[in-house]
Amino acid sequence: MTQQSKIWNDLKSDWARLSDQHLRDLFDTGTRDVGYTAALDDLTLDFSCERIDTLALENLIALARASGLEDAIAAMFNGDHLNTTEDRAVMHVGLRAIAEDALMVDGGAVADLVDPEKARFLEFADAVRSGQVSNAAGKKFTDVINIGIGGSDLGPVMAVRALSEFRGDGPNVHFVSNVDGAHLSDVITGLNPDTTLILVASKTFTTIETITNARAAKRWLQTNLSAKDADQNLAALSTNLKATADFGIPAARVFGFWDWVGGRYSMCSSIGLSIALSVGADNFNEMLRGFRAMDVHFKTAPLAQNLPVLLGLIGIWRRNIMACATVALLPYDQRLEFFPAYVQQMDMESNGKRVTKGGQDVPHGTAPVIWGTPGTNSQHSYFQMLHQGTDIIPVDFILSAQSNSDLTDQHALLTANCLAQSQALAFGKTSAEVRAELLAKGMEPAQVEDLVAHRTFPGNRPSTTILQRAATPYALGRLIALYEHKVFTQGVIWGVNSFDQWGVELGKVLALEVQPLLEDGADLSGLRASTRGAIERINSLKA
Numbered sequence: 182m183t184q185q186s187k188i189w190n191d192l193k194s195d196w197a198r199l200s201d202q203h204l205r206d207l208f209d210t211g212t213r214d215v216g217y218t219a220a221l222d223d224l225t226l227d228f229s230c231e232r233i234d235t236l237a238l239e240n241l242i243a244l245a246r247a248s249g250l251e252d253a254i255a256a257m258f259n260g261d262h263l264n265t266t267e268d269r270a271v272m273h274v275g276l277r278a279i280a281e282d283a284l285m286v287d288g289g290a291v292a293d294l295v296d297p298e299k300a301r302f303l304e305f306a307d308a309v310r311s312g313q314v315s316n317a318a319g320k321k322f323t324d325v326i327n328i329g330i331g332g333s334d335l336g337p338v339m340a341v342r343a344l345s346e347f348r349g350d351g352p353n354v355h356f357v358s359n360v361d362g363a364h365l366s367d368v369i370t371g372l373n374p375d376t377t378l379i380l381v382a383s384k385t386f387t388t389i390e391t392i393t394n395a396r397a398a399k400r401w402l403q404t405n406l407s408a409k410d411a412d413q414n415l416a417a418l419s420t421n422l423k424a425t426a427d428f429g430i431p432a433a434r435v436f437g438f439w440d441w442v443g444g445r446y447s448m449c450s451s452i453g454l455s456i457a458l459s460v461g462a463d464n465f466n467e468m469l470r471g472f473r474a475m476d477v478h479f480k481t482a483p484l485a486q487n488l489p490v491l492l493g494l495i496g497i498w499r500r501n502i503m504a505c506a507t508v509a510l511l512p513y514d515q516r517l518e519f520f521p522a523y524v525q526q527m528d529m530e531s532n533g534k535r536v537t538k539g540g541q542d543v544p545h546g547t548a549p550v551i552w553g554t555p556g557t558n559s560q561h562s563y564f565q566m567l568h569q570g571t572d573i574i575p576v577d578f579i580l581s582a583q584s585n586s587d588l589t590d591q592h593a594l595l596t597a598n599c600l601a602q603s604q605a606l607a608f609g610k611t612s613a614e615v616r617a618e619l620l621a622k623g624m625e626p627a628q629v630e631d632l633v634a635h636r637t638f639p640g641n642r643p644s645t646t647i648l649q650r651a652a653t654p655y656a657l658g659r660l661i662a663l664y665e666h667k668v669f670t671q672g673v674i675w676g677v678n679s680f681d682q683w684g685v686e687l688g689k690v691l692a693l694e695v696q697p698l699l700e701d702g703a704d705l706s707g708l709r710a711s712t713r714g715a716i717e718r719i720n721s722l723k724a
């Protein structure tokens with residue numbers, strides 16, 4: 182038996198001990214006040230409401246160690262080609278490092294590549310904000326449209342929304358991702374092409390949705406401006422400089438990055454230009470500082486105090502030991518409304534894998550389904566199921582101590598709701614409590630008995646609360662890096678390559694094959710009945 186399988190067995194024994202213990206009882210022992218939180222400055226991870234104890238935690242840390250997590254972290258910072266199927270380094274940490282970190286990739290200093298390009302795109306952002314870079318007629322850009330999808334969209338759209346308080350007099354930043362023409366069409370309606378700057382964001386510059394939308398947007402500019410003037414309203418963010426040139430974007434308007442930055446880890450590269458345009462270079466740099474603080478912590482903190490490691494291990498416990506297939510990520514922060522969608526790609530595209538790096542079947546469940554929306558809205562939607570449904574759905578709560586709006590007096594209510602929900606999930610309400618409460622209200626005993634089962638909350642439903650002082654650019658960077666490294670930790674334990682995404686290829690290829698078959702008179706005879714039937718029905722509904 183390998184050391185790892187022994188530890189997996191130990192963890193199963195831990196669960197055998199813990200599975201019939203209620204969080205109420207675990208708290209009643211009075212031993213959960215210490216040892217169930219970890220902090221980095223003002224950021225605290227509170228996992229006291231997880232169905233775990235210190236022994237199980239020790240075994241999880243042993244599992245991380247036996248899986249080679251410490252070496253893997255060192256290897257990432259060392260520029261090793263951890264993305265084995267694409268033979269690439271995994272160096273997104275280099276995008277927010279400082280020169281003194283002396284990171285190297287493929288034989289060269291990361292800072293030599295990153296720093297000049299970062300300076301270029303941040304200078305451009307501030308020049309657009311000040312009006313120094315303007316349209317051909319010298320008018321200031323009022324609006325920016327970022328056209329991109331997946332990692333070239335989700336990080337920027339999330340961060341621009343999260344940091345809207347820091348926008349100052351920056352332009353309005355809009356996002357178009359879907360190849361559904363309604364997306365672009367809805368965004369450009371009401372915008373003035375003359376003063377709209379369009380960013381085409383695509384690592385590969387081959388993604389069909391993005392290139393199709395970019396072509397349509399370019400036509401929109403050229404119909405309204407001269408072809409030459411339209412060039413002033415375009416920029417590209419990509420690693421594929423040949424394709425951006427072929428598309429007709431002048432080199433001075435192309436901001437690059439490198440193949441060792443995965444799409445879903447790219448928002449600190451030039452892909453983040455829309456963020457910098459929205460909040461300015463200083464705030465963007467603050468965000469990078471927050472990222473780096475978590476990077477340094479991940480690299481140097483002992484496993485038992487390492488926040489991303491602990492969050493990753495709690496996820497392993499929930500997914501592999503408690504057999505929970507989904508996780509609800511619930512920010513109690515309206516401006517983090519797109520954070521769950523961002524983490525969804527980061528987590529599920531990274532670890533949604535069924536074979537190990539060596540090509541063997543992974544013997545465990547991997548990436549859980551990540552989903553969620555801001556509290557308190559979610560409470561009035563699906564919390565019924567979280568509290569009384571048949572499945573146990575662990576929750577990550579995210580909360581700031583300080584309000585991020587002018588209506589500071591509402592923040593106590595928001596905070597109270599977050600704390601109340603983790604309490605209700607963990608401790609529930611027993612049938613005895615329900616019975617006593619209803620009888621005290623004067624209800625007839627028979628009626629009380631009819632209602633008891635319906636009004637009982639089983640509790641014992643796990644959650645972790647991530648608390649920070651305030652939702653600043655620095656805090657956002659730190660929070661994102663916390664989740665990035667959590668995903669890394671889990672990928673190492675499952676033994677998968679967290680940095681490729683072959684699973685998205687087949688659908689892309691098939692879409693290109695199906696597209697011509699949607700034309701009138703196309704020969705459908707070679708198709709399987711389901712696709713053929715669907716096309717025939719679509720054709721009959723077209724007119």
Ligand SMILES: O=P(O)(O)OC[C@H]1O[C@](O)(CO)[C@@H](O)[C@@H]1O
Pocket residue numbers: 330331332333382383384385386387388391444445530682685
């Ligand atoms: O930035 P690109 O190359 O247009 O890719 C967009 C997205 O497409 C994917 O390759 C697959 O959907 C993602 O990993 C990536 O973030």
